[in-house]
Amino acid sequence: MSKLGVFDLAVRYGKLTAISDLSLSVAEGERVFISGPNGAGKSSLLSAIAGAVRAAHGRIEMDGEILSGLGVEGIARRGLSMVPEGRRIFAGLTVQENLMVGAGMRRDRSAIGDDLETVFAAFPILRERARSSAGALSGGQQQMLAIGRAIMTNPKVMLVDEPSLGLAPKVVDEVYDRLCQLQELRGLTLVIVEQSSARAARVGGRMLLMRAGRIVGDGDAADFAARDLLTEAYFGGAA
Amino acid sequence: MSLQLLFDALALGGIYAIAALGIALIFGVMRLVNFAHGQFIACAVFALIVPSTDALAVLGLGRLPAPVLIPLILALGAGLAVAAEALVFRLMRNASPVALMVGSFALGVALQNLLLVVYGGRPKAVSLWAELSHPVQIASAEVPLLQLIVIVTVAMILAALAIMLRHTRLGLEMRAAAEDFTMARMLGVRANRVISGAFALSGAMAAVVALVLVAQTGVADVRMGGQIMLVAFIATVVGGMGSLSGAVAAGLAIGAASAFLQAGLPADARPFRDAFLYGGVILVLLIRPQGLFAPVGAKPRV
Ligand SMILES: Nc1ncnc2c1ncn2[C@@H]1O[C@H](COP(=O)(O)OP(=O)(O)O)[C@@H](O)[C@H]1O
Numbered sequence: 233m234s235k236l237g238v239f240d241l242a243v244r245y246g247k248l249t250a251i252s253d254l255s256l257s258v259a260e261g262e263r264v265f266i267s268g269p270n271g272a273g274k275s276s277l278l279s280a281i282a283g284a285v286r287a288a289h290g291r292i293e294m295d296g297e298i299l300s301g302l303g304v305e306g307i308a309r310r311g312l313s314m315v316p317e318g319r320r321i322f323a324g325l326t327v328q329e330n331l332m333v334g335a336g337m338r339r340d341r342s343a344i345g346d347d348l349e350t351v352f353a354a355f356p357i358l359r360e361r362a363r364s365s366a367g368a369l370s371g372g373q374q375q376m377l378a379i380g381r382a383i384m385t386n387p388k389v390m391l392v393d394e395p396s397l398g399l400a401p402k403v404v405d406e407v408y409d410r411l412c413q414l415q416e417l418r419g420l421t422l423v424i425v426e427q428s429s430a431r432a433a434r435v436g437g438r439m440l441l442m443r444a445g446r447i448v449g450d451g452d453a454a455d456f457a458a459r460d461l462l463t464e465a466y467f468g469g470a471a
Numbered sequence: 472m473s474l475q476l477l478f479d480a481l482a483l484g485g486i487y488a489i490a491a492l493g494i495a496l497i498f499g500v501m502r503l504v505n506f507a508h509g510q511f512i513a514c515a516v517f518a519l520i521v522p523s524t525d526a527l528a529v530l531g532l533g534r535l536p537a538p539v540l541i542p543l544i545l546a547l548g549a550g551l552a553v554a555a556e557a558l559v560f561r562l563m564r565n566a567s568p569v570a571l572m573v574g575s576f577a578l579g580v581a582l583q584n585l586l587l588v589v590y591g592g593r594p595k596a597v598s599l600w601a602e603l604s605h606p607v608q609i610a611s612a613e614v615p616l617l618q619l620i621v622i623v624t625v626a627m628i629l630a631a632l633a634i635m636l637r638h639t640r641l642g643l644e645m646r647a648a649a650e651d652f653t654m655a656r657m658l659g660v661r662a663n664r665v666i667s668g669a670f671a672l673s674g675a676m677a678a679v680v681a682l683v684l685v686a687q688t689g690v691a692d693v694r695m696g697g698q699i700m701l702v703a704f705i706a707t708v709v710g711g712m713g714s715l716s717g718a719v720a721a722g723l724a725i726g727a728a729s730a731f732l733q734a735g736l737p738a739d740a741r742p743f744r745d746a747f748l749y750g751g752v753i754l755v756l757l758i759r760p761q762g763l764f765a766p767v768g769a770k771p772r773v
C-alpha cells in the first residue's frame with residue numbers, strides 16, 4: 233500500500249483550473265521531486281494535499297485513510313507536515329517559539345525535547361539564534377527554521393515547496409543535505425517541489441514532471457536531468 | 472499638570488485600553504471588527520440587576536460580594552462572547568471581512584433589542600460599590616478610591632495578558648495564528664480553540680469595562696456600550712489593526728488626551744472637546760494610515 237495517494241484530483245480557483253485529473257502514489261520512505269514551469273500547479277497540488285486548498289474533485293489518502301474532511305489541522309495531526317512556498321515563518325515570534333508551535337499537538341513531552349535537539353543538531357544556527365526574532369533570520373536560516381518547525385510536528389509525510397527558492401547554491405546544498413539526513417533519521421516520506429532537474433538528480437530520487445495542472449512525466453530524476461541537459465544543448469536553455 | 476489630572480487621564484485611558492483590547496484580540500486572529508462588543512458590555516452591565524422593565528433597578532447578581540461577583544461577571548462575559556462565536560461567527564468562518572462586520576452589527580442590534588425587551592429602554596440607577604467613591608488623599612490630590620482601583624486593575628490585566636501571551640500554549644498559538652492562521656493550522660494548531668480563546672478573553676474584557684462603567688456612573692443603560700465601543704474601535708485603528716500593544720497605547724493616549732482637553736480647554740470650547748480629539752485622530756491617520764503600530768505582514772485569516 234502506498235503511503236500517500238492522490239486520485240483524480242482537480243483544483244480550481246474560480247474559473248481557473250489549476251489541476252485536473254491528477255493521480256500519483258508515493259511509497260513509504262520515498263523521495264519524490266515535483267518539477268515543472270511556473271504556474272504548472274505544483275504549489276496547488278501540495279496545498280490540496282495539506283488541506284489548505286479545497287479539492288474540486290478527487291480524493292487524497294494517507295495510509296489508506298481519506299484526508300479530505302479532516303480540515304487543515306486534522307491532516308497535520310495525522311502526521312502530514314508542510315514546508316510551504318515562501319517559508320511562512322512567524323516573523324514576530326522567536327526562533328524557538330516558531331519551533332514550539334509545531335509541537336503543540338503532541339503529548340509526549342520528553343520526545344518534544346529530543347526532537348528539538350534533533351533540529352538543533354541538524355541546524356546549529358537555530359540553536360544560536362533560538363531567542364532572537366525569526367524575522368531577523370536570513371533567507372537560508374528561515375528555510376532551515378521552516379523545515380525544523382515541520383519536523384517538530386513529528387510528521388510521517390513531509391511536503392516541501394521550493395526550498396531552494398532565492399537561496400545561494402551553497403546554502404541550497406546545505407539545506408538538501410540536512411533534509412536528506414532528517415529523512416533517513418526519521419524514516420520520512422518526502423515530496424519536494426524543485427524546479428531544477430539537475431539539483432534533483434544530484435540529491436537523488438524519483439521525479440514527477442508537471443505541466444498545466446497534469447503530470448506529464450514520471451521517472452528517475454537523473455534521467456530527466458540528462459534529457460534537460462540535451463535539450464539545453466540543442467535549444468539553448470528553453471527547457 | 473496637577474496630580475489629579477494625571478489620575479483622571481490614567482483611569483480613562485486605562486478603560487479605553489481594555490475596551491480596545493477586546494476589539495483587537497478578536498481582530499488579531501479573525502480579521503473581524505466585532506461591533507457587537509459594545510452590546511457585550513451592556514449585557515454584562517444588565518446581568519447585575521434582576522430582569523424587569525420597572526424603572527427601579529433591583530440588584531440581583533450585583534448584590535454578591537465582590538470576590539464572587541467579579542469572577543462571575545467575567546465568566547458571563549466570556550461565555551456570552553464564546554457563545555456568539557459558536558452560534559454566529561463560526562457559520563461565517565469563510566465569509567469576507569465585510570460580511571463578518573455586518574454580521575457583528577446584526578448581532579449587536581439583536582442583543583440590544585433583547586435587552587430592551589427584558590429591561591425596558593429607560594436608564595436605571597444602579598448603586599454598585601458606592602463606598603468606592605470615597606476620596607483618598609494622595610499628596611496634593613484627592614482621588615476617588617475607585618479611580619485608584621481602576622488604574623491598578625488595568626495594570627494587572629495588561630500584565631496578566633502579556634504573561635499569558637508569552638508563556639502559555641494558547642498565547643503562543645494565538646500569536647502564531649494572528650500572523651498566519653493557515654500556517655498555524657498546517658502545524659496542527661486548532662482554529663476553533665484559538666478563536667474561542669480570543670473571544671473568551673475579549674468577552675472578559677467587556678465585563679471588566681462593564682463593571683467599571685457601572686461603578687463610575689451608577690447607571691445601567693442599554694446604549695452604554697456603544698459610545699465606548701466607538702472609542703475602542705478608533706483606538707484599534709490608530710494603534711494599527713491587529714496590534715495588541717498598539718491598541719493599548721492608543722486607548723491610553725485617547726483617554727489621556729480626552730482628560731487633558733477637558734481640563735485644558737477654555738470653558739466655551741469644552742463642549743467641542745470630542746471634535747478636537749477626533750481631529751487629532753484624523754491627523755494621526757493622515758500621517759500614518761496603517762496606524763501607529765501596524766504589525767508586519769499580517770496574513771488573511773483562516
Ligand atoms: N490563490 C489563488 N487564487 C487564484 N489563482 C491561483 C491561486 N494560487 C494559484 N493560482 C493559479 O493557479 C495556477 C497554478 O499555480 P501554482 O499552483 O502556484 O503553480 P506553481 O507552484 O507550479 O508555480 C496558476 O495559474 C496560478 O496563477
Ligand SMILES: [Mg+2]
Binds near residue numbers: 275276317
Ligand atoms: Mg509554486
